[in-house]
Amino acid sequence: MQLRRRASAAQLADSDPRLDAPQTIETLEARVAHLERQLEGLQDAMHREGTRQHRRITELEARTEPSALAIALNKDERDRGL
Numbered sequence: 404m405q406l407r408r409r410a411s412a413a414q415l416a417d418s419d420p421r422l423d424a425p426q427t428i429e430t431l432e433a434r435v436a437h438l439e440r441q442l443e444g445l446q447d448a449m450h451r452e453g454t455r456q457h458r459r460i461t462e463l464e465a466r467t468e469p470s471a472l473a474i475a476l477n478k479d480e481r482d483r484g485l
Contacts, residue, residue, distance in 0.1 A: 465471060 466475070
């Protein structure tokens with residue numbers, strides 16, 4: 404991934420007289436709002452994945468408890484006729 408340095412608001416205003424301060428501020432506010440939405444989406448995805456992983460680990464721990472394992476092995480023996 405390549406990172407590019409973006410020009411600051413002051414540099415934009417100095418380099419292009421067509422850009423006035425209010426327009427530059429609006430542009431920056433829109434960019435910040437967009438970044439905030441992206442961050443919220445990432446946080447939501449991380450929470451969902453963490454919840455899913457926690458649920459999966461809890462399920463695996465329950466299935467490998469000695470009593471649960473013994474029950475599963477007995478059932479398998481009965482099903483296979485051993």
